Amino acid sequence: MDPLLNEFDSFVRTRTPALLRSAYLLTGDQHLAEDLVQSALARTHRSWSRLHASGNAEAYTRKVMYHLQVSWWRRRRVAESMPGDLPEPRGGDPAPDHAQQTTLRLTLRAALAKLSTKQRAVLVLRFFEDRTETEAADLLGVTVGTVKSQTSKALAKLRTVAPELAQLYVTEGSAR
Amino acid sequence: MNQDRLRLDLAELAEEVTPVDLRNRALRTSRRLGIQRAVATSAAALVVLAAATGTALAIRPNGQAPAPAPAGPSITSSWPPVEVTPTPQPSREPSTDPSTASGAPAAGATFGRLFYGPAQGSGGSPTVRLRSWRPGLQPTTLAALPKIWALSNASVSPDGRRLAWVERGFDAKDVGTLYVSDIDGSNKQSMVSDVDEYCITPTWSPDSRHLLFQTVLATGGPDKVGVLDTASDRRTVRWWSSRPDACHAIWSADGRTIAMNTDAGVALYDTDGRKQRAVPGLSETGAWQSHQVASLAPDATRIALFRIRKGEDAGDVGRLLRVNAVLETATGRVVDLPLGGRALKQVFFQADGSMVVRVEDGGGHVLLLVDAKGRKVAEQPEPAVLRDAQLIAVVG
Numbered sequence: 001m002d003p004l005l006n007e008f009d010s011f012v013r014t015r016t017p018a019l020l021r022s023a024y025l026l027t028g029d030q031h032l033a034e035d036l037v038q039s040a041l042a043r044t045h046r047s048w049s050r051l052h053a054s055g056n057a058e059a060y061t062r063k064v065m066y067h068l069q070v071s072w073w074r075r076r077r078v079a080e081s082m083p084g085d086l087p088e089p090r091g092g093d094p095a096p097d098h099a100q101q102t103t104l105r106l107t108l109r110a111a112l113a114k115l116s117t118k119q120r121a122v123l124v125l126r127f128f129e130d131r132t133e134t135e136a137a138d139l140l141g142v143t144v145g146t147v148k149s150q151t152s153k154a155l156a157k158l159r160t161v162a163p164e165l166a167q168l169y170v171t172e173g174s175a176r
Numbered sequence: 177m178n179q180d181r182l183r184l185d186l187a188e189l190a191e192e193v194t195p196v197d198l199r200n201r202a203l204r205t206s207r208r209l210g211i212q213r214a215v216a217t218s219a220a221a222l223v224v225l226a227a228a229t230g231t232a233l234a235i236r237p238n239g240q241a242p243a244p245a246p247a248g249p250s251i252t253s254s255w256p257p258v259e260v261t262p263t264p265q266p267s268r269e270p271s272t273d274p275s276t277a278s279g280a281p282a283a284g285a286t287f288g289r290l291f292y293g294p295a296q297g298s299g300g301s302p303t304v305r306l307r308s309w310r311p312g313l314q315p316t317t318l319a320a321l322p323k324i325w326a327l328s329n330a331s332v333s334p335d336g337r338r339l340a341w342v343e344r345g346f347d348a349k350d351v352g353t354l355y356v357s358d359i360d361g362s363n364k365q366s367m368v369s370d371v372d373e374y375c376i377t378p379t380w381s382p383d384s385r386h387l388l389f390q391t392v393l394a395t396g397g398p399d400k401v402g403v404l405d406t407a408s409d410r411r412t413v414r415w416w417s418s419r420p421d422a423c424h425a426i427w428s429a430d431g432r433t434i435a436m437n438t439d440a441g442v443a444l445y446d447t448d449g450r451k452q453r454a455v456p457g458l459s460e461t462g463a464w465q466s467h468q469v470a471s472l473a474p475d476a477t478r479i480a481l482f483r484i485r486k487g488e489d490a491g492d493v494g495r496l497l498r499v500n501a502v503l504e505t506a507t508g509r510v511v512d513l514p515l516g517g518r519a520l521k522q523v524f525f526q527a528d529g530s531m532v533v534r535v536e537d538g539g540g541h542v543l544l545l546v547d548a549k550g551r552k553v554a555e556q557p558e559p560a561v562l563r564d565a566q567l568i569a570v571v572g
Contacts, residue, residue, distance in 0.1 A: 044202075105188055127179060
């Protein structure tokens with residue numbers, strides 16, 4: 001087997017779960033997350049001969065993924081309008097002591113769906129991937145100022161659409 | 177700020193996704209991207225060669241390209257003008273429904289055939305059937321489509337006989353393919369690949385023969401706008417030389433104007449893609465914006481659209497056929513509608529200039545027939561079975 005393809009296979013199989021988790025937060029939908037990661041991986045494969053030795057394959061894939069997602073032509077109201085297609089949380093019925101946490105998660109999921117794709121992306125980059133503002137700006141191809149303003153708007157929107165989350169998340173924050 | 181709590185909850189939410197092996201799907205997409213790039217390079221070379229030699233790639237009078245074309249859309253440089261036929265007058269169906277007796281049109285305008293698709297957020301099956309209804313008759317079931325495409329881009333031809341839509345796979349391939357079928361879903365034919373499924377979605381010309389559409393780049397961005405001759409053997413496409421940064425095209429019934437959303441407003445183009453003018457009063461910086469147009473008067477003097485105030489949620493690029501205002505395109509002035517205090521939901525212009533106005537009434541909807549002068553000439557309750565659907569077209 002082609003050693004380059006072997007390396008790509010290994011990369012895909014080891015990194016897909018993590019990429020899917022970010023993509024799921026970005027899209028809120030299993031199929032759309034798969035679609036997004038698949039599209040990004042395909043572009044990574046096209047550049048694999050250049051990327052494989054650089055150690056930057058995952059960074060490149062994530063950059064493609066974020067670019068695809070925040071691009072205005074990929075935004076889609078449609079998927080978000082079909083709550084029936086959203087997967088149920090895994091793990092069956094929550095135990096009573098986890099019920100509140102499950103409710104909060106569902107609330108967060110619904111609230112994220114109300115953010116713009118860019119607002120959602122900055123939240124995922126800043127608070128899920130723990131990226132600095134500079135790193136987030138680079139990944140999204142925007143300025144640090146845009147990351148700051150989008151983060152602020154995203155948190156304000158969360159406060160508006162899910163007041164029950166506001167007490168948990170949204171007091172005045174500081175930037176790294 | 178309790179950022180740690182947000183981090184924890186995001187991490188927990190992310191665990192909802194089910195891990196899948198994307199290796200084969202990614203490789204198939206990669207191969208397709210490679211093929212696309214090769215084709216694009218060949219096409220670019222062809223254009224360069226044509227320019228260098230002064231060769232004109234033109235459509236013959238019979239609609240055939242002058243030379244064998246590669247698979248996919250052909251590249252042409254001329255566009256046969258749309259034939260403007262006399263404005264058809266919708267024929268009036270004999271009514272057998274007693275409910276129409278009180279709402280029969282006084283004269284002139286009549287309800288055309290109404291086509292319905294799924295409404296936003298209507299849930300249910302991933303596959304839906306389009307339906308049609310003409311007041312006085314029973315609703316008819318039509319083609320079955322994946323719901324996401326029925327919502328996003330399904331387009332009924334002005335003669336009511338054909339359907340166009342773009343499908344994009346979520347597995348092996350991620351390019352949009354433009355399909356055309358008979359209105360009942362039979363005779364489905366693939367027309368063009370790499371087609372935009374959300375922004376400039378397929379839009380029929382008034383003669384029900386040509387389709388305006390947009391292609392997308394391998395990277396997912398918008399590429400070219402073209403007009404496909406669906407009757408041509410070679411799937412002849414006349415590409416616009418302009419690339420408008422716009423979405424949601426509507427073709428006026430007189431064949432002369434195409435309206436699209438652009439810059440948070442609405443611009444009118446000719447059928448070669450040249451911008452004619454913007455509709456006043458809608459802009460990125462002004463008090464009012466629109467990101468969703470729904471229907472254009474046959475002479476492009478009025479437009480039905482969804483209008484928001486600056487700062488309100490603009491939604492996303494997906495098609496929205498909701499209407500909350502009808503504007504004069506020359507002045508931006510709001511056209512008064514005789515709604516009777518009910519909430520406006522949708523408006524579709526008919527080929528004679530009249531409007532089918534859908535309003536909320538109780539738990540369902542009522543259709544108003546409003547003539548070109550803005551007078552209500554008929555009112556018709558909609559069957560309950562169509563309550564959760566939305567109008568996607570009205571044809572004569």
